[in-house]
Amino acid sequence: MRGPLLLIGCGFAALALSTALGATFGLGLVFIGVVGGLAYGLGVGGLAERRWIIIPALILGVGAAFFLAFGVHSVLMQRIGHVEHCTVTQAEEHPFTKYPSVDYVLACPSGEVELSRSWNDRLLIQETDVLVAPPLEPKFADDTRWNLWLVTGVPLAMILLVGVARAVRRVP
Structure with missing residues (x-):
């Protein structure tokens, strides 16, 4: 046992x-x-x-x-996370891969954040809200x-x- x-x-x-x-x-x-x-x-x-x-x-x-x-x-x-309003500084699109996605670099008040999204959920504007709670990985606020x-x-x-x-x- x-x-x-x-x-x-x-x-x-x-x-x-x-x-x-x-x-x-x-x-x-x-x-x-x-x-x-x-x-x-x-x-x-x-x-x-x-x-x-x-x-x-x-x-x-x-x-x-x-x-x-x-x-x-x-x-x-x-x-425990708090919402920060971030601006997209760089977006790298991957539309022709097996799983199309977009990699974003965001400028947030607490620092630079890198996040990815599927191609169908890509951002249509250059601003978004991000949940941040160090040491946890940040994430888009609408993904919870x-x-x-x-x-x-x-x-x-x-x-x-x-x-x-x-x-x-x-x-x-």
């Missing part, structure tokens, strides 16, 4: 690390969270000693990596669509699934 609990604990730690680093350094660190989600799912399956619980545990664990990486950053920016209940619901569901795994554990 020690092995599954260790996997679950390491999975939670990797998800927390991925979420914290993703909000601070960028979202490219989601891979750490995916590995943590896989460890969590395998740990829950081992704890329950039932095969049917592995599928929802893996789905929840891997989904949590993406959900928390994007949602926690957005919720933190809504809660997550709420606190959705983001906190994922870790709570993961904890409840560990309880379910213990409840359905085979008793000798």
Whole structure:
């Protein structure tokens, strides 16, 4: 029983690390969270000693990596970030790539900010609002669509699934 609990604990730690680093350094660190989600799912399956619980545990664990990486950053920016009115100083368009986008360099009161947007959501005027909260990555103010209940619901569901795994554990 020690092995599954260790996997679950390491999975939670990797998800927390991925979420914290993703909000601070960028979202490219989601891979750490995916590995943590896989460890969590395998740990829950081992704890329950039932095969049917592995599928929802893996789905929840891997989904949590993406959900928390994007949602926690957005919720933190809504809660502690402040809005700055910024002006576009440079825009580099990439319309003919596989995923068309525009890279912006913005002059804000707190300093220069670099952000990207998809081609369909590109700015039509040379001014925009940006949420800033150092050391978190800045983001466009209109990109915050997550709420606190959705983001906190994922870790709570993961904890409840560990309880379910213990409840359905085979008793000798």
